[in-house]
Amino acid sequence: MPDTDAEVADAQGVYEEARQVLGPFTGPVFLAPLTHNPKNGVTGGVWVVNAGDRSAILKVLTRSKEATGRWAASEDPRHWNYWRREADVYTSGLAQVWQPYGVRAPRLLARVERPGGDIALWLERVRGEPATRWTPARHIEHARRLGAAQGAVGAVADEPWLSHRFLRQYVGGNTLGQELLDDDEAWRQPLVRDHFPEGLRREVVRLHHDRDWFLDIMESLPRAFSHLDHWPANTCADGPHSAVFDWAFAGDGALGEDLGNYLPDSVFDLFVPAARLPEYAARAYDAYLHGLRESGWKGDENLVRLAVRASAVKYDWLTALMLANAGEAQLDYGGGQSVDAERRYRERGMTLAYLGEWATEARALAPRLGFPEAPSGR
Structure with missing residues (x-):
C-alpha cells in the first residue's frame, strides 16, 4: 500500500473491501496514512479511507511484518503484543463496555480476514478534537x-x-x-x-x-x-x-x-x-x-x-x-x-x-x- 496520500485502484483489495463495507460509491478510493508506531510488527498500517462521500479508518493487523526485538508480533494470546488481540477485542464487544459511562471505542464496521493471513479492521472515523x-x-x-x-x-x-x-x-x-x-x-x-x-x-x-x-x-x-x-x-x-x-x-x-x-x-x-x-x-x-x-x-x-x-x-x-x-x-x-x-x-x-x-x-x-x-x- 502507498505510504503517502494516493489514489488507489485496487491495492490489496482495498477497493472491493471499501465497496463491501461502505456501500456503493462512485469514483476512486483515497488512502491517507495515519501516525502510528512503525516499529510494531503487529501493525501493517493505519489509514483514513475516503470513497466518494464515505469515510472510515482502516487498520491492518499482521504477523508477517519484519520487526526486531520487543516489537515483534507474538502468536501467544497472553503476550502483550499478540497480533490478533485488537480484532478480538472489537469483535467480542469488549471495546464498547465502557460506553455507558462516557468512554467508547470507534464502531467496528467490518473485520475482514484477508487471503494472506492479515486482518483488516474497518472502523468508524471519529472526528472529534484529538x-x-x-x-x-x-x-x-x-x-x-x-x-x-x-x-x-x-x-x-x-x-x-x-x-x-x-x-x-x-x-x-x-x-x-x-x-x-x-x-x-x-x-x-x-x-x-x-x-x-x-x-x-x-x-x-x-x-x-x-x-x-x-x-x-x-x-x-x-x-x-x-x-x-x-x-x-x-x-x-x-x-x-x-x-x-x-x-x-x-x-x-x-x-x-x-x-x-x-x-x-x-x-x-x-x-x-x-x-x-x-x-x-x-x-x-x-x-x-x-x-x-x-x-x-x-x-x-x-x-x-x-x-x-x-x-x-x-x-x-x-x-x-x-x-x-x-x-x-x-x-x-x-x-x-x-x-x-x-x-x-x-x-x-x-x-x-x-x-x-x-x-x-x-x-x-x-x-x-x-x-x-x-x-x-x-
Missing part, C-alpha cells in the same frame, strides 16, 4: 469518565486472548541502555547534564533496583479491564463521550493503572507542560476517584492511590533509553518530524523526577496496606 490538543480541564473530565467506567465494569470474563502480566512483560522487554544508568560519562552528556534535574539519577537507579517489587505490587492490587496503552494520542473527543483507539494491549490491569499511564504520557510527548503536572495529576486523580465513587465502587481508595503511584515502574526503561539516545536526532512519535531536543529532555527529566516522587510515596504506602516493604526501604 486529546493531544485538549486543555488540562478536558483531560481531567476524561479521568472522571474513566474512573466511572472502570469502577462500574471492573474486571471482565477472562477471555484467552486478553493480555496478562502486561506491565511485567512490557517493562522487561525494554532493555536498551540499561547499562548506562551506572555510566558516569552517559550522565555527563550535554542534553542529560543540562536538562535532567539534580537527584534524578539516584531516583531512577533506585526504581530500577526495586523494579520487581513494584511489579509484584501492581499484580497484587484490585483488578480491572484495562486499555494498557491509554494516552492522549489514542484518545479524542466525541461529543459527550471520549473515544479511545488502539486496543491492541487490552487485558488485565490494576485499577488505576490506565490513569497512571495517561498522566505522565501527557507530558512525555509534550501535550501538557511538565510544570503543570503536579497540579494536573492531583486534579485528575481526584476526578478518577470521584468517577469510581459515582459508579458505586466501594473499595479502599488507598489501593487505587498505590496503583497509580506504583505504576511509575512502567517508565523504568525510559531514562536508560534517553541516555542511549542523547546523541541522536530527536523524532516525534511515529518518526515523521524532529522535535526540540532540549525541550524534550527538560520536560521528560522533570516528569521522571515527579515519577520518582510517586515511587517514594508507593514505598511508604504499601507496607501500611499490608504489602512487603521495598528492598531499598523508604
Whole structure:
C-alpha cells in the first residue's frame, strides 16, 4: 500500500473491501496514512479511507511484518503484543463496555480476514478534537469518565486472548541502555547534564533496583479491564463521550493503572507542560476517584492511590533509553518530524523526577496496606 496520500485502484483489495463495507460509491478510493508506531510488527498500517462521500479508518493487523526485538508480533494470546488481540477485542464487544459511562471505542464496521493471513479492521472515523490538543480541564473530565467506567465494569470474563502480566512483560522487554544508568560519562552528556534535574539519577537507579517489587505490587492490587496503552494520542473527543483507539494491549490491569499511564504520557510527548503536572495529576486523580465513587465502587481508595503511584515502574526503561539516545536526532512519535531536543529532555527529566516522587510515596504506602516493604526501604 502507498505510504503517502494516493489514489488507489485496487491495492490489496482495498477497493472491493471499501465497496463491501461502505456501500456503493462512485469514483476512486483515497488512502491517507495515519501516525502510528512503525516499529510494531503487529501493525501493517493505519489509514483514513475516503470513497466518494464515505469515510472510515482502516487498520491492518499482521504477523508477517519484519520487526526486531520487543516489537515483534507474538502468536501467544497472553503476550502483550499478540497480533490478533485488537480484532478480538472489537469483535467480542469488549471495546464498547465502557460506553455507558462516557468512554467508547470507534464502531467496528467490518473485520475482514484477508487471503494472506492479515486482518483488516474497518472502523468508524471519529472526528472529534484529538486529546493531544485538549486543555488540562478536558483531560481531567476524561479521568472522571474513566474512573466511572472502570469502577462500574471492573474486571471482565477472562477471555484467552486478553493480555496478562502486561506491565511485567512490557517493562522487561525494554532493555536498551540499561547499562548506562551506572555510566558516569552517559550522565555527563550535554542534553542529560543540562536538562535532567539534580537527584534524578539516584531516583531512577533506585526504581530500577526495586523494579520487581513494584511489579509484584501492581499484580497484587484490585483488578480491572484495562486499555494498557491509554494516552492522549489514542484518545479524542466525541461529543459527550471520549473515544479511545488502539486496543491492541487490552487485558488485565490494576485499577488505576490506565490513569497512571495517561498522566505522565501527557507530558512525555509534550501535550501538557511538565510544570503543570503536579497540579494536573492531583486534579485528575481526584476526578478518577470521584468517577469510581459515582459508579458505586466501594473499595479502599488507598489501593487505587498505590496503583497509580506504583505504576511509575512502567517508565523504568525510559531514562536508560534517553541516555542511549542523547546523541541522536530527536523524532516525534511515529518518526515523521524532529522535535526540540532540549525541550524534550527538560520536560521528560522533570516528569521522571515527579515519577520518582510517586515511587517514594508507593514505598511508604504499601507496607501500611499490608504489602512487603521495598528492598531499598523508604
